[in-house]
Amino acid sequence: MTQDQGAIVADRIDEAGLMATAEDQLLPQLVAHLREHRTRLRHEWAERIQGAGLLHAMTPQEMAAETTSVYDNYVEVLETGSVQALQRYARDLSERIIPRGVETHEVVGIVLLLRDVLARSLFEKYQRDFALLNRVLDAYEPAANRIANTVAVSFVEERERVIRQQQDSIRELSTPVLPVRERLLILPIIGVLDSERARQLTDQLLNGIRTHRARVVVIDITGVPEVDESVADHLVRTVDASRLMGASVIITGLSPLIAQTLVTIGVDLSKMDTIGDLQGGLEEAERLLGYTAAREDGTGGP
Amino acid sequence: MTTTGPRLVSILRQGPYLIASIHTALDDTQMTDFQHDLVERIGRDRSRGVVIDVAALDVLDSFGTRTLRTIAEVARLRGAVTVVVGIRPDVAFAMVALGMDTGPLRTALDLEEGLDVLDRLVAPGRSTSRSRSTPGSRTA
Numbered sequence: 061m062t063q064d065q066g067a068i069v070a071d072r073i074d075e076a077g078l079m080a081t082a083e084d085q086l087l088p089q090l091v092a093h094l095r096e097h098r099t100r101l102r103h104e105w106a107e108r109i110q111g112a113g114l115l116h117a118m119t120p121q122e123m124a125a126e127t128t129s130v131y132d133n134y135v136e137v138l139e140t141g142s143v144q145a146l147q148r149y150a151r152d153l154s155e156r157i158i159p160r161g162v163e164t165h166e167v168v169g170i171v172l173l174l175r176d177v178l179a180r181s182l183f184e185k186y187q188r189d190f191a192l193l194n195r196v197l198d199a200y201e202p203a204a205n206r207i208a209n210t211v212a213v214s215f216v217e218e219r220e221r222v223i224r225q226q227q228d229s230i231r232e233l234s235t236p237v238l239p240v241r242e243r244l245l246i247l248p249i250i251g252v253l254d255s256e257r258a259r260q261l262t263d264q265l266l267n268g269i270r271t272h273r274a275r276v277v278v279i280d281i282t283g284v285p286e287v288d289e290s291v292a293d294h295l296v297r298t299v300d301a302s303r304l305m306g307a308s309v310i311i312t313g314l315s316p317l318i319a320q321t322l323v324t325i326g327v328d329l330s331k332m333d334t335i336g337d338l339q340g341g342l343e344e345a346e347r348l349l350g351y352t353a354a355r356e357d358g359t360g361g362p
Numbered sequence: 363m364t365t366t367g368p369r370l371v372s373i374l375r376q377g378p379y380l381i382a383s384i385h386t387a388l389d390d391t392q393m394t395d396f397q398h399d400l401v402e403r404i405g406r407d408r409s410r411g412v413v414i415d416v417a418a419l420d421v422l423d424s425f426g427t428r429t430l431r432t433i434a435e436v437a438r439l440r441g442a443v444t445v446v447v448g449i450r451p452d453v454a455f456a457m458v459a460l461g462m463d464t465g466p467l468r469t470a471l472d473l474e475e476g477l478d479v480l481d482r483l484v485a486p487g488r489s490t491s492r493s494r495s496t497p498g499s500r501t502a
Contacts, residue, residue, distance in 0.1 A: 266451030273471055301454035306447065306470035306479075 086199040090182055091139045097181060102131050105170075105177045112173065114166045118157070126153065127170075134174060138203050143210045150214035158215075158222055167215045168208065175204045235261045237268035243275040244345050246338075250283035258294040265298060269307045276345040277302060280338045282313030292327040299332055308348060309333065312341035371396050373403055378410040379480055380442075381473065385418050393429045400433060404440045411480035412437050415473055417448030427462045434467055443483045444468065447476035 094101065106127050109115055115123060129149065137146045154167070182200060186193040230251060238246045245268055249261065269277065279295075281287075287295070299309040311334045314322075322329060335341045346353060370392055374381045382400055404412065414430065416422065422430075434444035445468045449457070457464070468483075470476040 262455060263451070266454060270451060270471065273475070275471070275475070297455065297458040300458040301451070304449045304454040304457060304464065304469050305451065306449075306472075306475055 086196055087138060087141075087203070090196055090200060091135055093182070093185060094135050094138070094178060098131065098135075101177055101181055102127060105131070105174050108173045108177060109170050112169060114169050114173075115162065117160045117162050126157075129153075130170070131174065134171075134178075134207055137207050137210075138200070141203070143206065146207065146210055147214050150211045151218050154215045154218035158219055164212070164215060164219065168212045171208045171211045175208055179204070231257055231260060235264055237264050237272075239272045239274075240342070241346070241349070241351070243273060243349055244342075245269070245272055245274040245277045246280065246342075247277060248280045248283065248338075251285075253281075253284055253287055253291045253295075255290055255294065258291045258298075262294065262298045262301070266301060266305060269302060269305050274307050276348050277307050277309045278338065278341040278345050279309060279311050280313045280341065281311065281318070282315070282338065284313075284315075284318065287318055287321065289325045289327070292322055292325065296327060296329065296332065310335055310341045310344055312336065312338045371399070373400060375403075375407055375409075376477075378408075378484070379477065380404065380407060380409045380412045381415065382412060383415040383418070387419060387421065388426070390425050393426060397429055397433050397436075401436050401440065404437055404442050409442045410484045412442050412444045413470075413473060413476040413480065414444065414446045415448045415476075416446060416453075417450065417472070420450065420453065422449070422453055422457055422462075424460070424462055427457060427464060431463075431465050431467050443480060445470050445476040445479045447472050 106123065109123070109127070118126070130153075133146050133149050137143055157167075179197070179200065182196055183193065186196050235247065235249060235257065238248070240246050245265075247261070247265055247268075251257075253261070265277065265279075268274065295311075299311070302309045309332070311332055313336075314334055333344075335344055343353070368385075370384070370386055370388060372383050372385070374383075380400070380403055382396075384396070388396060400412065400414075403409070412433075414433070416430075419426075430446055434446075437444045447470045449469060468479065470479045
């Protein structure tokens with residue numbers, strides 16, 4: 061132990077008026093060191109970030125601002141041992157940078173880089189006293205790992221929250237029940253059908269039949285990339301239930317892939333009315349409803 | 363109906379059709395009584411079509427479903443077409459999810475639609491009968 065460090069330890073004991081263990085004194089010591097060399101270490105870190113090609117979605121000014129905040133938060137957590145403020149900051153940061161396309165590996169990457177930069181600086185400072193160095197690193201490493209973990213988890217949580225939010229809005233938007241003519245509804249489905257969406261779709265369709273007094277419904281699944289067995293089953297049930305309510309259902313836009321899937325998994329589609337495309341479906345629906353389409357120039361309808 | 367108390371079912375005559383409304387959940391005996399009464403009325407009134415309105419029911423169990431199917435088949439043998447109307451969305455989905463076999467049972471959204479279906483199914487063979495008084499747009 062150098063003269064200088066011994067003095068700090070002694071000071072602290074005097075201040076607190078009690079015997080603190082040497083370990084307790086190590087963290088404040090290294091925090092003081094990291095604060096003192098803040099500017100130099102932060103520059104070193106920023107260079108490492110650039111060198112690793114991380115965060116290129118951000119401008120240099122933004123980078124400078126964010127790295128300063130991250131650095132200060134980092135040191136503060138080392139000092140207080142409380143990650144709450146950091147958690148808040150990490151979430152806030154994630155909220156700002158996720159829409160700009162910053163990836164999980166970048167965020168985790170910069171925190172790990174900072175951890176390494178600081179560890180190296182501690183190594184340089186204490187390398188003459190091997191035993192002390194070991195104790196310093198023992199104190200530093202768990203705290204640093206905890207910080208990296210907190211930041212990574214906060215980022216992922218925020219990302220998941222965004223994803224959930226987007227899923228919800230997709231759900232809300234994606235199953236419109238559209239009245240096209242008296243007694244005729246169209247239900248275009250876009251995107252992947254999972255069981256939750258299938259359930260919601262059934263709900264909207266059956267209630268839509270009642271509200272609009274529909275006699276024919278055209279469900280267009282051109283925009284559905286794939287269906288699994290349970291969703292196909294659900295679809296069949298929905299069609300049956302619609303029939304019980306007095307509406308005929310025509311399914312259009314079955315892709316070759318979905319058609320083959322349905323046949324392969326053996327869903328009973330014999331009772332399902334399917335027509336190639338939406339245009340054909342509408343024509344059939346109008347026929348069922350007794351409409352006849354004719355062109356004004358007399359060349360005849362479809 | 364032999365049951366005393368408030369009426370559980372009403373069977374009304376409308377031209378060549380019968381309109382049977384179920385007002386409340388029926389137990390199995392009441393359901394069977396309903397079946398007998400209705401089939402009896404078809405012959406007495408020389409009905410050509412029957413609309414059974416189940417809009418008041420928030421559940422249709424397998425016995426109920428089977429009875430409706432039986433009524434439709436018996437009515438057909440007695441010369442009348444049967445349409446069940448007013449199955450609610452959740453009831454419809456539950457029936458399908460529970461795998462109830464509705465067979466060739468005809469269904470329509472509500473009473474108006476049910477009468478419309480009967481007009482379409484019955485009218486072609488009804489050329490000499492008196493026309494039922496309906497709003498102009500709906501005559502077959």
